[in-house]
Amino acid sequence: MHPLLAQRRSLSAYLLFWAGLSAVPWVLLHSTAALGALVLSAACTVAFAIGTLPVWYLCRALPLLPAKLWRVVSIHAAAAALWSIGFLVCAQLLAELLALLPAWHALPADVGAAEGPLLGVGALFYLLVATFHYVLAELEQRRLAGEREAVLALAAQRAELSALRAQVHPHFLFNSLNTVSALIGYDPAKAREACLLLAQYLRGTLGAQERALVPLREEWSLCQGYLAVEALRLGERLRVEVSMEEAAEDCEIPSLLLQPLVENAVTHGIAPVDEPEPLRVRARCRGGRLSVELENGLDPAPRRRVGGLGLANVRARLFGQYGNDATLRVERGVDRFVVVLDLPASSPRSLEAR
Amino acid sequence: MSEPGVPRRVLVVDDEEPARRLLAEYLRAQPGWSIVAQAKNGLEALKLAKEHEPDLLLLDVQMPKLDGFEVLGLLAPEIAVIFTTAFDEYAVRAFEVHAVDYLLKPFSEERLAQALLRAEKRLGELRSLAAPELQRAARSPGSYLERLVIRDGAEILIIAASAIDFARGQDDYVEVFHDARSSLTQQTLQSLEASLDPRQFVRVHRSYLLNVSRVARIEPWGHGSKMAILHDGRNVPISRAGEARLRTALGL
Numbered sequence: 001m002h003p004l005l006a007q008r009r010s011l012s013a014y015l016l017f018w019a020g021l022s023a024v025p026w027v028l029l030h031s032t033a034a035l036g037a038l039v040l041s042a043a044c045t046v047a048f049a050i051g052t053l054p055v056w057y058l059c060r061a062l063p064l065l066p067a068k069l070w071r072v073v074s075i076h077a078a079a080a081a082l083w084s085i086g087f088l089v090c091a092q093l094l095a096e097l098l099a100l101l102p103a104w105h106a107l108p109a110d111v112g113a114a115e116g117p118l119l120g121v122g123a124l125f126y127l128l129v130a131t132f133h134y135v136l137a138e139l140e141q142r143r144l145a146g147e148r149e150a151v152l153a154l155a156a157q158r159a160e161l162s163a164l165r166a167q168v169h170p171h172f173l174f175n176s177l178n179t180v181s182a183l184i185g186y187d188p189a190k191a192r193e194a195c196l197l198l199a200q201y202l203r204g205t206l207g208a209q210e211r212a213l214v215p216l217r218e219e220w221s222l223c224q225g226y227l228a229v230e231a232l233r234l235g236e237r238l239r240v241e242v243s244m245e246e247a248a249e250d251c252e253i254p255s256l257l258l259q260p261l262v263e264n265a266v267t268h269g270i271a272p273v274d275e276p277e278p279l280r281v282r283a284r285c286r287g288g289r290l291s292v293e294l295e296n297g298l299d300p301a302p303r304r305r306v307g308g309l310g311l312a313n314v315r316a317r318l319f320g321q322y323g324n325d326a327t328l329r330v331e332r333g334v335d336r337f338v339v340v341l342d343l344p345a346s347s348p349r350s351l352e353a354r
Numbered sequence: 355m356s357e358p359g360v361p362r363r364v365l366v367v368d369d370e371e372p373a374r375r376l377l378a379e380y381l382r383a384q385p386g387w388s389i390v391a392q393a394k395n396g397l398e399a400l401k402l403a404k405e406h407e408p409d410l411l412l413l414d415v416q417m418p419k420l421d422g423f424e425v426l427g428l429l430a431p432e433i434a435v436i437f438t439t440a441f442d443e444y445a446v447r448a449f450e451v452h453a454v455d456y457l458l459k460p461f462s463e464e465r466l467a468q469a470l471l472r473a474e475k476r477l478g479e480l481r482s483l484a485a486p487e488l489q490r491a492a493r494s495p496g497s498y499l500e501r502l503v504i505r506d507g508a509e510i511l512i513i514a515a516s517a518i519d520f521a522r523g524q525d526d527y528v529e530v531f532h533d534a535r536s537s538l539t540q541q542t543l544q545s546l547e548a549s550l551d552p553r554q555f556v557r558v559h560r561s562y563l564l565n566v567s568r569v570a571r572i573e574p575w576g577h578g579s580k581m582a583i584l585h586d587g588r589n590v591p592i593s594r595a596g597e598a599r600l601r602t603a604l605g606l
Binding site for chain 2: 171174175177178179180181182183185186232233234235237271272273274299301302
């Protein structure tokens with residue numbers, strides 16, 4: 001919607017401004033019927049102002065890019081010609097109408113004498129309208145960018161908090177340390193390996209927090225680090241089936257987006273189940289969209305119902321990064337839980353190509 | 355109880371292999387105690403406890419099938435329990451249900467030895483099984499039970515709350531009607547009512563707790579009282595006070 005139509009006050013101010021500008025055609029007409037010429041000028045100018053409101057959409061569709069300057073200029077020139085002719089025709093028709101009053105019978109002749117100047121005024125008016133709308137579009141864009149940035153900052157902040165909570169989840173650490181403590185007794189080499197895996201994973205999460213976007217390959221490698229640590233204590237119960245297209249692995253996703261989802265799957269789908277289904281991860285790239293799917297089994301008769309706080313955080317981050325261009329879908333069955341991420345596929349390479 | 359020189363019998367319960375092996379290692383250094391069996395989940399723990407009659411359970415809290423609190427609720431009261439877990443939020447509740455001790459993973463051999471000393475003193479003492487406390491301990495604060503665990507003879511039933519049609523109180527027992535059968539559990543109707551979601555379960559009568567989603571219609575039943583007719587045709591009496599509660603719950 002046109003921003004002026006959304007605010008009645010700015011629309012009235014805008015039209016008032018144009019009513020003032022009607023002095024220009026009035027002077028050009030310098031008619032003997034001064035009052036009639038004034039009515040005519042005011043009516044035509046305000047009508048012009050209203051009639052050119054759709055230029056907003058034209059300006060938005062034609063951003064002022066140096067590369068496309070000639071295209072922009074020629075389209076606006078054509079539009080200026082059309083609208084100034086419209087302005088003249090409007091003046092002529094109105095003059096005929098007003099000439100029905102005997103005092104104003106000279107108006108059509110006056111308009112006829114000032115055809116050239118009136119066309120010029122129409123073109124100048126169009127230029128004014130276009131300039132105004134470009135300024136308006138810029139302001140509007142800044143306002144939206146500010147709003148979007150605020151949402152993004154909020155989501156990032158929340159994600160940061162949840163990342164700290166989730167990645168260095170105290171229970172995860174305590175359980176891992178207990179495993180290490182046990183391994184020292186019966187498999188010291190594996191205990192050392194466990195320490196290294198844990199350190200590598202923790203360092204990975206710290207590094208990931210500093211970057212907004214990472215290739216899916218990197219994020220998944222971090223998840224694998226997490227899974228390797230969990231496999232030490234969960235043993236054969238933790239099985240993972242991965243199928244990732246290479247094109248998908250190149251795509252970028254917000255860092256630490258998958259990790260909480262993987263951790264959820266382990267916490268609710270593997271650890272509390274005696275003979276759990278494997279965790280299945282699929283990623284593919286189709287038609288410019290990246291789709292990542294995580295599927296896990298569930299405890300058929302859970303002790304407690306699981307809350308959705310982790311999912312809400314992931315959703316907030318997706319919105320912050322992509323607005324409405326990314327979705328997170330959840331399918332919850334009795335014994336099956338599927339999360340599907342759908343986001344625009346962008347890789348560093350495809351950005352360069354653009 | 356046991357003769358000097360004969361070690362006490364321990365059942366180790368944990369779903370993680372490294373955790374079980376750690377306890378086995380620690381216990382080898384404790385001459386007064388010996389492991390008679392190891393269980394990987396709650397159900398197995400109950401089965402092995404019946405088979406081996408241990409003096410003590412070293413019991414993990416978060417496990418598949420039945421969790422530690424549910425196991426404790428179905429365990430013979432003369433068996434002592436030491437909880438082992440990485441979660442500290444259950445500690446208070448562990449003592450409410452008369453656990454001997456509560457070990458936070460990872461713990462040292464000395465800490466386990468200390469817990470075993472406490473267990474030694476407590477052996478032979480009966481845990482007084484207070485059902486309401488167990489029920490409260492078994493759920494996290496602010497949430498309601500999603501399932502009931504009931505011992506029905508030799509069988510252990512895990513009943514989803516949504517599978518319960520209604521429950522009838524009889525003194526210290528409650529008969530729970532679910533899945534076209536009924537099972538007895540040793541607790542009061544009041545404690546069961548307190549542990550279930552009040553939006554789903556309404557005390558429609560002094561002796562009846564009703565799952566409101568089962569109600570097909572309500573009919574008059576003489577003397578101002580009513581009768582709830584369930585979808586499967588069974589009847590549940592409604593008292594006058596119960597009718598008001600039921601209407602509130604159904605939004606009538």
